[in-house]
Amino acid sequence: xxxxxxxxxxxxxxxxxxxxxxxxxxxxxxxxxxxxxxxxxxxxxxxxxxxxxxxxxxxxxxxxxxxxxxxxxxxxxxxxxxxxxxxxxxxxxxxxxxxxxxxxxxxxxxxxxxxxxxxxxxxxxxxxxxxxxxxxxxxxxxxxxxxxxxxxxxxxxxxxxxxxxxxxxxxxxxxxxxxxxxxxxxxxxxxxxxxxxxxxxxxxxxxxxxxxxxxxxxxxxxxxxxxxxxxxxxxxxxxxxxxxxxxxxxxxxxxxxxxxxxxxxxxxxxxxxxxxxxxxxxxxxxxxxxxxxxxxxxxxxxxxxxxxxxxxxxxxxxxxx
Amino acid sequence: xxxxxxxxxxxxxxxxxxxxxxxxxxxxxxxxxxxxxxxxxxxxxxxxxxxxxxxxxxxxxxxxxxxxxxxxxxxxxxxxxxxxxxxxxxxxxxxxxxxxxxxxxxxxxxxxxxxxxxxxxxxxxxxxxxxxxxxxxxxxxxxxxxxxxxxxxxxxxxxxxxxxxxxxxxxxxxxxxxxxxxxxxxxxxxxxxxxxxxxxxxxxxxxxxxxxxxxxxxxxxxxxxxxxxxxxxxxxxxxxxxxxxxxxxxxxxxxxxxxxxxxxxxxxxxxxxxxxxxxxxxxxxxx
Numbered sequence: 001x002x003x004x005x006x007x008x009x010x011x012x013x014x015x016x017x018x019x020x021x022x023x024x025x026x027x028x029x030x031x032x033x034x035x036x037x038x039x040x041x042x043x044x045x046x047x048x049x050x051x052x053x054x055x056x057x058x059x060x061x062x063x064x065x066x067x068x069x070x071x072x073x074x075x076x077x078x079x080x081x082x083x084x085x086x087x088x089x090x091x092x093x094x095x096x097x098x099x100x101x102x103x104x105x106x107x108x109x110x111x112x113x114x115x116x117x118x119x120x121x122x123x124x125x126x127x128x129x130x131x132x133x134x135x136x137x138x139x140x141x142x143x144x145x146x147x148x149x150x151x152x153x154x155x156x157x158x159x160x161x162x163x164x165x166x167x168x169x170x171x172x173x174x175x176x177x178x179x180x181x182x183x184x185x186x187x188x189x190x191x192x193x194x195x196x197x198x199x200x201x202x203x204x205x206x207x208x209x210x211x212x213x214x215x216x217x218x219x220x221x222x223x224x225x226x227x228x229x230x231x232x233x234x235x236x237x238x239x240x241x242x243x244x245x246x247x248x249x250x251x252x253x254x255x256x257x258x259x260x261x262x263x264x265x266x267x268x269x270x271x272x273x274x275x276x277x278x279x280x281x282x283x284x285x286x287x288x289x290x291x292x293x294x295x296x297x298x299x300x301x302x303x304x305x306x307x308x309x310x311x312x313x314x315x316x317x318x319x320x321x
Numbered sequence: 322x323x324x325x326x327x328x329x330x331x332x333x334x335x336x337x338x339x340x341x342x343x344x345x346x347x348x349x350x351x352x353x354x355x356x357x358x359x360x361x362x363x364x365x366x367x368x369x370x371x372x373x374x375x376x377x378x379x380x381x382x383x384x385x386x387x388x389x390x391x392x393x394x395x396x397x398x399x400x401x402x403x404x405x406x407x408x409x410x411x412x413x414x415x416x417x418x419x420x421x422x423x424x425x426x427x428x429x430x431x432x433x434x435x436x437x438x439x440x441x442x443x444x445x446x447x448x449x450x451x452x453x454x455x456x457x458x459x460x461x462x463x464x465x466x467x468x469x470x471x472x473x474x475x476x477x478x479x480x481x482x483x484x485x486x487x488x489x490x491x492x493x494x495x496x497x498x499x500x501x502x503x504x505x506x507x508x509x510x511x512x513x514x515x516x517x518x519x520x521x522x523x524x525x526x527x528x529x530x531x532x533x534x535x536x537x538x539x540x541x542x543x544x545x546x547x548x549x550x551x552x553x554x555x556x557x558x559x560x561x562x563x564x565x566x567x568x569x570x571x572x573x574x575x576x577x578x579x580x581x582x583x584x585x586x587x588x589x590x591x592x593x594x595x596x597x598x599x600x601x602x603x604x605x606x607x608x
Contacts, residue, residue, distance in 0.1 A: 076443040090435075
């Protein structure tokens, strides 16, 4: 449904930033595909290129069966875009906005009005239909924006960081709307810097860094790309970290990572999980080391990201719990 | 859209011949989309009337201040009442200041996310500009109507028949069309809507001051009078005075003698310059 081959894009002027550098993507129909990456990785540029907003320098892109360069009009008939900033007319009311976009989608006036009312209802905006969009809360505006994207039931929906800056409740509403869309057969390309969002919504994730895809797979695959689960131990006295590391190395058979600030040690699990854990606990107690916490952990997507790009993600959601 | 999730990519969309693309959808769609966009801009006027009120207040203030405060000390070459002399110029000045509304409107649109929605929709790309220009002409009609009433109240009249009045109206709308093109270019070039006002006022004020709107060029120092006579604003003002039969066409200089010609030539020149500039700047949004 979305195919990108070796896309390259260099912005003119300034420092001639290379935004896309051999970007490839192949998204089948009917799924949410996540583009995960830090600010400036090229996610937004990729979305702008694929949605015909931005010309690219070389490569080939096809969206919903139409070539982005040669048939941009066809692409535009089949896609919708909801960007980081609510793309609505601030002066018009919510209803007027939807009617306007319906008319520009070449619906007849009566059909445009009917569709507007349906969407207002569906996104819980009927009560605010007559108010100017500039008086909407952030969440309402984003819902209106999403509603505007759905006037013509797009085959492909681009969601560029759809929940950045939203409170948890509005974020959940947006997520619910996206899930419903996909259930109805729309293909969604979602960009996000929020690991949780990608984990929650996307069936497949491409990790973007410096204008190219550095890894791709299901959220679980990306996590296991880091390797095995690990045994994590937190001890009480930081002066015993060295001793604890020696004990763990003997029991687990690997060299532990040490985080002195957290007094935490991590060692990959290579043998039986439960046996290793009990053996480690016993050995630590015998050595007279007080264990504050012990457990087995799957690597987080954040760690996977760090592993793949050498950097932490720029942001993790504050309200991630 | 009812493709199965397992369908191969890029083969699920309705078949289309490889080279066929609806593109901007032809002239008919361009006209209807432009019309819808014009309606959008006019709804803005209704929903946020304070903006147009500001654009009304300025010319009316000028009429009152110059017509009653300074006007008593002004003399009109060739005789005649100062207020009859003033009103045609105020019509023109109002058209000139409209450039600020156009540029701000376009800068607001292109500076926000809404431009991305318009550009990702299957609408004619020209509609944003053609809609704005159409709405500007409708606004101009409203502004002119208010000024006509205002003028009639303080004693201004037209003296030469309806044909001339319509010709004058045509010249005003032609000028507004040209300034609208310039305003679109300015709005597209401006980095943000706030800078528009700081560009427009220093540009528009001298253009209206160094013209024959308030003072006849014959009364100005030599070179300033020449600049004033060749000013596009003066050309339309003089043409209007001729068409309305209002006083103040005393000069026998070339631009004053050929005011009607210049009142057409100047706007056409502005359109020829700023039309393509606007289109170029608009296309640059996708680079």
